[in-house]
Amino acid sequence: MxxxxxxxxxxFEASQAEPVEEKISALxxxxxxxxxxxxxxxxxxxxxxxxxxRGFFLGTxxxxxxxxxxxxxxxxxxxxxxxFVNVPSPEQVLDSAIKAFHDPKFFSHVMLxxxxxxxxxxxxxxxxxxLGLLMGRFKIxxxxxxxxxxxxxxxxxxxxxPMAIMLWPTNEESIVFITFIGSFFPILINTLHGMTLVDxxxxxxxxxxxxxxxxxxxEVYFPAALPHIFTGLTVGMGVAWVSxxxxxxxxxxxxxxxxxxxxxxxxxxxxxxxxxxxxxxLGLGSSAAIRGLGYLVMPWNR
Amino acid sequence: MDAIAPKGFIxxxxxxxxxxxRDGKVAAVEDASIHVRPGEFVSIIGPSGCxxxxxxxxxxxxxxxxxxxxxxxxxxxxxxxxxxxxVFQQYSLFPWKTVRGNVEFxxxxxxxxxxxxxxxxxxxxxxxxxxxxxxxxxxxxxxGMKQRVGIVRAxxxxxxxxxxxxxxxxxxxxxxxxxxxxxxNMWQHLKISVLFVTHDIDEAIFLSDRIYCMTARPGxxxxxxxxxxxxxxxxxMMVSAEFSRLRQxxxxxxxxxxxxxxxxxxxxxxxxxxxxxxxxxxxxxxx
Numbered sequence: 176m177x178x179x180x181x182x183x184x185x186x187f188e189a190s191q192a193e194p195v196e197e198k199i200s201a202l203x204x205x206x207x208x209x210x211x212x213x214x215x216x217x218x219x220x221x222x223x224x225x226x227x228x229r230g231f232f233l234g235t236x237x238x239x240x241x242x243x244x245x246x247x248x249x250x251x252x253x254x255x256x257x258x259f260v261n262v263p264s265p266e267q268v269l270d271s272a273i274k275a276f277h278d279p280k281f282f283s284h285v286m287l288x289x290x291x292x293x294x295x296x297x298x299x300x301x302x303x304x305x306l307g308l309l310m311g312r313f314k315i316x317x318x319x320x321x322x323x324x325x326x327x328x329x330x331x332x333x334x335x336x337p338m339a340i341m342l343w344p345t346n347e348e349s350i351v352f353i354t355f356i357g358s359f360f361p362i363l364i365n366t367l368h369g370m371t372l373v374d375x376x377x378x379x380x381x382x383x384x385x386x387x388x389x390x391x392x393x394e395v396y397f398p399a400a401l402p403h404i405f406t407g408l409t410v411g412m413g414v415a416w417v418s419x420x421x422x423x424x425x426x427x428x429x430x431x432x433x434x435x436x437x438x439x440x441x442x443x444x445x446x447x448x449x450x451x452x453x454x455x456x457l458g459l460g461s462s463a464a465i466r467g468l469g470y471l472v473m474p475w476n477r
Numbered sequence: 478m479d480a481i482a483p484k485g486f487i488x489x490x491x492x493x494x495x496x497x498x499r500d501g502k503v504a505a506v507e508d509a510s511i512h513v514r515p516g517e518f519v520s521i522i523g524p525s526g527c528x529x530x531x532x533x534x535x536x537x538x539x540x541x542x543x544x545x546x547x548x549x550x551x552x553x554x555x556x557x558x559x560x561x562x563x564v565f566q567q568y569s570l571f572p573w574k575t576v577r578g579n580v581e582f583x584x585x586x587x588x589x590x591x592x593x594x595x596x597x598x599x600x601x602x603x604x605x606x607x608x609x610x611x612x613x614x615x616x617x618x619x620x621g622m623k624q625r626v627g628i629v630r631a632x633x634x635x636x637x638x639x640x641x642x643x644x645x646x647x648x649x650x651x652x653x654x655x656x657x658x659x660x661x662n663m664w665q666h667l668k669i670s671v672l673f674v675t676h677d678i679d680e681a682i683f684l685s686d687r688i689y690c691m692t693a694r695p696g697x698x699x700x701x702x703x704x705x706x707x708x709x710x711x712x713x714m715m716v717s718a719e720f721s722r723l724r725q726x727x728x729x730x731x732x733x734x735x736x737x738x739x740x741x742x743x744x745x746x747x748x749x750x751x752x753x754x755x756x757x758x759x760x761x762x763x764x
Contacts, residue, residue: 379539380569384583384634385559394582398573475573475614 263445268452271445281434285453288419288430291347292461295354296415303362303411304404310363311370311400312392324363332357332418336425350422350430357418358411365410369403370396402476405469409462416458431457485637485670486550487513487536493544494531504695505531508545511689511698513638513670518661520673520681523691523699524731524738529674531696533640536672537563549638559583562631564641568623570615576626577602577611583634601629605659621652628660638670645680654712657683661710678727682720683710690730693738700730 242265247253249264263271275281310317332353339349339356373396381395423432435450470477492509495502506528513519521529534540535547538557547554549561557563570579580598589597602608605625615623624644631639641660645653661684664671675681681688682704690700704723706714714720 374569376565376567376569377571379537379557380563380565380571381582382539382557383537383559383561383563384630385586386582387586390586395571398571401573473573475616 261444263448267445268448271443271449272452275446275449284429284431284434285457288423288432289457291351291354291419291423291430292412292415292457295351295419296358296412298351298355299357299359299362299411299415300408303359303407304366307363307366307404307407308370308392308397308400311367311373312396317367324360328360328364332414333421333425336422339422340426346426346428350419350427353422354415354419358415361410361414362404362407365403365407366400369400369407372403373399398473401473402469405465405473408465408469412461412465413458416454416461420454484515484550485513486515487511487638487670487672488548489532489536489545490548491545492532492535492542492547494528494535494540495543507695507697509691509696509698510545513672515670516668517686518664518671518673518684519687519689520675520685521689521691522675522678522681522727522731523696524693524735525676526694526738527691527734528694528696529691530642533642533672533674536638537561537640559586559634560637562634562636562639564624564627564631564639564644566643566646568615568620568627570623570626570630572615575612575614576607576618579615579626580630580633583630587634597633601633602626604663605629619652620648621656624648624656625659628663632663632667632669636669638672639664641671641673643675644673646675646677653677653680658710658712660684661708665708678724678731679715682706682723682727683715688727690727691734693734699734702726 245265248259249262253259306320310320335353335356336349339352340346343349343352377395377399378391381391386394419430420432420435423430424436427433431450431453435447435454438444438446438450489509489511492506492511493504494506495504497503509528509532511519511521511532521532523529531540535542536549536554538554538561554561571582574582577595577598580601581594584594584597599608599611602611605628607622607625607629610618610622615626618626627644628639628641644660645656648656657680673681673684685704688702688704689698690702691697692699702723706717706719
């Protein structure tokens, strides 16, 4: 019989004979304070769970309220300056969603948009993150690159549409480029910001432990900047969708943004809302994916 | 092990440090000379802003003296190195590394393999009573635990000297006392030289073989005091006559400098004058 089971047995016997206080003291004698700690932890967990449940409950409720309001406004064709006359009802949107989900063409629109996001956003991340890290570390690089980025940064990605069409041989490439431009600057600026916030004492601590330039960059600057890099990625992903949808509406032939715009041209009002909901869900999903990645990459930040 | 002679002879000779400011060059430290013999525990004490941390940072290699020299075992200090371990007041553990990851860091920088690192780190953490927390991230630890990790991390690379910059300043009195005992314990086992900066008189006496007392800015060495208390030091010694005598001596030295450091017109006489006789009236009615 192992030692722990012996202990457990001893506790078990005590619990049969003695009142509650004795049980507790037997427990604490056996495992040294652990029960009180885990009891506190349990209480905290239940409290947190209750809080989470409340959040879930309220969240569901507010979504349902939104749907109900939408239904009410469209069912009664409310017309008080803002006109809901032609706005599709949630039921109509659901119908067109069911139809669309059986249509491979709709899926190819969605997949193409996702591909564009992935290419544009990944390209931006692959260039902007290392560039921001290096700019943060080497002042000379910052002095060279920063003025250019500061001039280009305020230009909205949509304003790049005509230029992109001229620059790239195909429509597809110019749309990816616009997505890239949109997400590039938020990622760069946040990475750079993260680099400036690195605690100098940590750098000194690393130096005292024998770390040289490269190790300090890898072991101190990079992990210290990671939370800000992920802020940049989250913001960048949001801007990437904004830019993509605008680009697809203006110059695309496929994609969910084009689908939404086409629905308007073809007077298929339910499809407009379907496209919008779809964009919303995709945007939500992609920022959740980045959050999840951040959770995996930064276990200390949980 | 005992055959190895203790290393880590710190010598700071005629150390001057000035930094530029709007009013020209301002002297932070002027002509300070200190030394720490191999295996010795030496404290620097002085009013805030007297440049005691400046001296420590110079030994660590973060600052270069304007004039004078800083050597360890005869070699001039030129930048930070793993030979001189440092413990900071703000703990400065890497938040993204676990407790063991922090301790292993210096060993990894030395190119030690995974297995050797893990064994060494676990042994040291065991000595500091932190083995159960090896996989925790620092933000889950109390201040006392963090600083124990900080000390263990600095010792893991096997430095010749250990430099501590007010390491227990942020801890409560009880924890501080325990930490002081843990530190002296480790120091006696490892036989390395320690240079300890503090503004706490009791702490300096309790820990040190010798104490340097610094003047207000610009800092110079005002006095050097030997602590003849026997080892191992026990908390009971803090109420001994010898301890009180040393405390008295240091307090009068420091007080003079602290008053200077505070600046203005505050003098011992002025402090006396603060006992205003109100003649039974309330302060508000007099004012």
